[in-house]
Amino acid sequence: MYLLRKLLLPIVPVYYVVTWMRNKLYDVGVFKSTEYNFPVIAVGNLSVGGTGKTPMIEYLVRLLKEDRTLATLSRGYRRQTKGFLLANDETTVEDIGDEPFQFHSKFEDLLVCVDEDRRHGIAELRKLKSAPEIILLDDAFQHRKVKAGFYVLLTSYSKLYANDILLPTGDLREPRSGAKRADVIVVTKCPNNLDEVEKTEIIKQLNPREGQEVFFSSIDYSSVLKGQKGDMSLDLLKGRKFTLVTGIANPKPFLQYLESFKLDFKHLNFKDHHDFSESEIAMLKNEELIITTEKDYMRLSPHFKHQDNLFYLPIEVKLDRAELFNSKVKTFVNQF
Template sequence: MKILRYILFPIVPIYYLVTWLRNKLYDLGIKKSVSYNFPVICVGNLSVGGTGKTPMIEYLINFLKEDFKVATLSRGYKRKTKGFQWANEKSTAESIGDEPFQFYNKYERDILVAVDVDRQNGIKRIRGIENPPQVILLDDAFQHRKVKAGFNIVLTTYANPYFKDMVLPTGNLREPRSGIKRADIIIVTKCPEVLSESNKATILNSMAPKPYQHVFFSSIAYANTLISVHSTLKIEDLKTFTLVTGIANAKPLVDFLEAKQLDFEHLNFKDHHEFSQQDFDGLNKKELIVTTEKDFMRLKQFESLQHKLFYLPITVKINDKSKINKLIKKFVKHS
């Protein structure tokens, strides 16, 4: 795969020019964006996958849901339905996508969850209901320029920050680095739990944020208890197991489990992998399966796996939680 990316390097200038020109047309107002007079918060990135958007959306849900009526709007990547869809008791990962299905399963009593590739139409449908939500969270819509979110939170990983990357197909960037100027908040995700001030300063110097931008650093916090459909299991009680991942970057989870000196094999599938009957037959032979919450949403459909299928919850730890919360609440209250 890496060799192919280098072979495709001549395409990089073409991709760069096309995406740069598209953004410039929106910046100049030649291509039109729709703004809103109510709070719309976008969580996105410059690169393809693996920056931690889902945990960040959940962070916002947990922070906002006590004071505001919240809705999430996603495209519903790889779902087998079309158009606008509300999440409901009949929804599955196949009908609305794995991340929205995860949001619905965790927060169905607290928020509304919807999917639509056309974010303008999605927002219109969400706001068109009786007693509409006060805040809409857009999941992975930073490049969806037809909608102009009032507040943009852009994520970039500590291991592969956007300022050291290049555009597709050789790099991972969906658009040129200059797109970062549209961000209100930049979060460096998946940092080491202890990050020195000098290391932060080096990153900030490379990033050179604009005066209106705020930069934060976050790390992943893993729970001590794994969860299944029917029971829970302490990490210290884990013995031999199979780790199953279908996410963009499983390395932080693998590193965490290895640091615990646990004995496991790792079946690493591509991001948003659609588990087939053949996959199920192989997994059904395993004694104990540990997976991510996103993969759990897809795998739990196989009833015979449910008694041995567990996921490890994660949360986001942000270095200056009070400051970012104040910035978010200020935007919501004054929109």
């Protein structure tokens, strides 16, 4: 695959022209974007792959849910349905996808919906009797038919968009200049000991426009594993063999965290949003103890209802200068 992507390098300039021209046509108004008179916040990235959008959406939900009614709107990647769907008590992970189902499972009063067409999804949400006051768009940075009022752009510490190139050789969905549309940039999955000197160097590489703040976030892991039949302290994994199952874009930070405790485990690594087959489920059910990510747990747990060997480790985003970030978001919201 690596060699094939290198061979496709001549296509990169063509992809650049197409995506740059698309953005320019939106910028000058030839292609129309819909704006809204209520708070719409978009979280996204310039690249394919995991940059931590789900934890950031959850961060924003926790920040705003006490003051306003909220909804999340996602595409519902790899779901088995089409069109607009609002989650309810009967909704399954297959109906809306793993990440929206995670939101639905964690936040009782949150409206969670999916729609490939974000503009249509917003219109349907606003028709509801209990219409949300704030809508959070998940992975919508390139969905330019909608013009959000506030954009949070994420880029991974281990693969900054400033050091990447466009598809198909690189991982960028659009030119790096697209970052100028963001209100704030968050460098995600940073090491906890990231110092100010390195932060300054990263900001220099990202070259933000005037007034565009750059924040740094790390992953805050829980000390308690969650399972269907109860919780388990992470300390109880010491001296006990287990199987780590991941189906996310970048499992490296999770691996490094577990390895820091010198735990004894084998790692089964699947592709992002992996749909586990019946044979894979049967194989996993024979494992003595399985630890997985929260997103993977959403897909696996329906198959483990009568077993107590499946657990996930919750995570949250930890932001530097959190007060400033929170203030910027709330200042935007309070304009309406």
